[in-house]
Amino acid sequence: MIHGLAKEGDGPKGLARLSRTKVPRNELLFSCMFLLSGVALLYAEGGVAEAFTLVTTTSALCFMFVWPIILISCLVYRKRRPQLHATSKFKMPGGTFMPYVLLAFFGFILWALATQADTLAALRFTPLWFVGLGIGYAILHSKPKHTELRALHEAKVVRERMLAASFSAGPVAEAAVLKEPAAK
Numbered sequence: 719m720i721h722g723l724a725k726e727g728d729g730p731k732g733l734a735r736l737s738r739t740k741v742p743r744n745e746l747l748f749s750c751m752f753l754l755s756g757v758a759l760l761y762a763e764g765g766v767a768e769a770f771t772l773v774t775t776t777s778a779l780c781f782m783f784v785w786p787i788i789l790i791s792c793l794v795y796r797k798r799r800p801q802l803h804a805t806s807k808f809k810m811p812g813g814t815f816m817p818y819v820l821l822a823f824f825g826f827i828l829w830a831l832a833t834q835a836d837t838l839a840a841l842r843f844t845p846l847w848f849v850g851l852g853i854g855y856a857i858l859h860s861k862p863k864h865t866e867l868r869a870l871h872e873a874k875v876v877r878e879r880m881l882a883a884s885f886s887a888g889p890v891a892e893a894a895v896l897k898e899p900a901a902k
Contacts (some may be wrong), residue, residue: 774842
């Protein structure tokens, strides 16, 4: 995965190279660096159980970060593209309110993790991980290629919002928006 991201320009160029035997050696070394940090964590935390709790809670929090993004994306999709949702053959039962229920459930899980001292330590550590990711994102996406892609995406969002508004207004308004040229 790291190799693919680097080849697409979403990772450091050094991680896109293969060895002469076609092995992603740099990616393996990068991954091993994180695996070896587990050994340091064992000695720093004081034992296997504490290190295990820290690692599993942090990974659970990262997993729990992904699912709310998916749920929020679902809500944005329904708002931004109601015409596509209206014609969809698959409509999840309870799809209008279940994302909110699940977001509340994840909030409850965060509260539960905050009530125990050992999982609270991981809860405090996880924001540092996201700060690191944010810094990496800012560095990678300050390049002109990503600035251009961002501008194209923003133009697409404006068009989708116009389509959503015209869908709500009726078929005549929707047809008028569809005739407008899309931003390229």
